[in-house]
Amino acid sequence: DALIIYKLVRLSRDRGDSLTIRFLLKKLDIDLKSVTEPFDDSPIGTFTATLFSSIAQLDNDVRSAGAIMGMKQAIKAGRWLWNAPLGYKYKYTNQKSYLVPSDDADTIRKIFKDFIDGKKQYEICEEFKESGIIITRQHLNNILRNHLYIGKLKTKLFNYELMDGIHEHIIDDVTFYKAQNILSPDKNHYNIKYKDEFPLKRFLKCPDCDRFLAGSYSKGRHKRYAYYHCVTKGCSFKPVKRELAEELFFAYLDSFSIKEDIINNVFEKIRASLNDKEKDSINILKNIKKEITLLETKKAKIEELVIDGTFSKDTYHKKMNEVES
Numbered sequence: 493d494a495l496i497i498y499k500l501v502r503l504s505r506d507r508g509d510s511l512t513i514r515f516l517l518k519k520l521d522i523d524l525k526s527v528t529e530p531f532d533d534s535p536i537g538t539f540t541a542t543l544f545s546s547i548a549q550l551d552n553d554v555r556s557a558g559a560i561m562g563m564k565q566a567i568k569a570g571r572w573l574w575n576a577p578l579g580y581k582y583k584y585t586n587q588k589s590y591l592v593p594s595d596d597a598d599t600i601r602k603i604f605k606d607f608i609d610g611k612k613q614y615e616i617c618e619e620f621k622e623s624g625i626i627i628t629r630q631h632l633n634n635i636l637r638n639h640l641y642i643g644k645l646k647t648k649l650f651n652y653e654l655m656d657g658i659h660e661h662i663i664d665d666v667t668f669y670k671a672q673n674i675l676s677p678d679k680n681h682y683n684i685k686y687k688d689e690f691p692l693k694r695f696l697k698c699p700d701c702d703r704f705l706a707g708s709y710s711k712g713r714h715k716r717y718a719y720y721h722c723v724t725k726g727c728s729f730k731p732v733k734r735e736l737a738e739e740l741f742f743a744y745l746d747s748f749s750i751k752e753d754i755i756n757n758v759f760e761k762i763r764a765s766l767n768d769k770e771k772d773s774i775n776i777l778k779n780i781k782k783e784i785t786l787l788e789t790k791k792a793k794i795e796e797l798v799i800d801g802t803f804s805k806d807t808y809h810k811k812m813n814e815v816e817s
């Protein structure tokens with residue numbers, strides 16, 4: 493008996509598998525013949541066969557290295573490449589897949605809201621079950637920890653570093669990190685550092701439809717321009733240049749800050765009032781000292797009068813008591 497194949501690569505691209513199959517065939521007394529690669533059971537034949545499958549393996553490795561490079565590029569460009577989690581679906585444009593919020597996005601929003609409002613995970617699962625939506629505890633836990641919902645990508649290919657996604661976020665950062673704090677209170681989640689090209693997208697909402705704005709670049713003739721824009725289809729809100737948005741945002745923040753002259757004024761008043769109090773205390777102290785000296789002189793005079801014989805012993809005690817009191 494013989495198994496005739498076109499090429500060894502067709503048997504398996506993995507060298508180990510290829511050898512295992514050949515070993516099995518040999519045990520079953522079946523010959524393996526390749527139409528394009530002549531080899532037999534002689535030492536040279538075995539060597540040639542191993543060589544061919546090594547080449548197949550190399551070809552395979554090169555292919556997957558190429559695939560990983562392609563994936564890394566896509567992730568750097570902000571695209572998620574795996575299954576769309578609950579709340580998102582895939583939209584295809586120019587043969588590329590993009591995450592967009594699905595009808596389940598509201599379910600995700602409710603999960604996060606309930607959770608940071610203090611509901612337990614099993615309670616959330618129960619409530620969804622009552623309304624006919626089955627979410628397991630494990631699934632719920634995964635949802636609550638998924639950075640995709642705040643518009644970030646976290647992948648093994650980049651050592652789980654947080655990177656900016658181009659998809660719309662469903663959950664705002666504050667809500668998400670509150671949830672992380674409840675899930676594991678010991679970790680300092682706010683300390684996670686990542687570069688965000690559009691930091692204001694957490695704060696800016698579209699005045700027309702109340703959704704959070706997204707950030708992106710548009711290509712001008714000579715350079716790229718950064719914009720904050722609304723993600724709602726057909727919304728009339730015009731994109732705002734990032735620089736302008738930041739300027740306006742800082743101006744807004746400034747409106748909350750206390751002006752320097754007001755601070756100085758307050759400090760001066762405090763200083764003046766403290767000075768007055770200090771002066772008062774000094775005056776009181778002076779007066780007390782004056783009084784003490786006065787009394788001391790009185791005492792001395794009384795003693796003199798006793799020595800003179802003007803005062804009797806009784807009068808002395810009476811007068812002294814007056815002074816002491």
Ligand SMILES: [Zn+2]
Pocket residue numbers: 698699700701702703722723724727728729
């Ligand atoms: Zn809008």
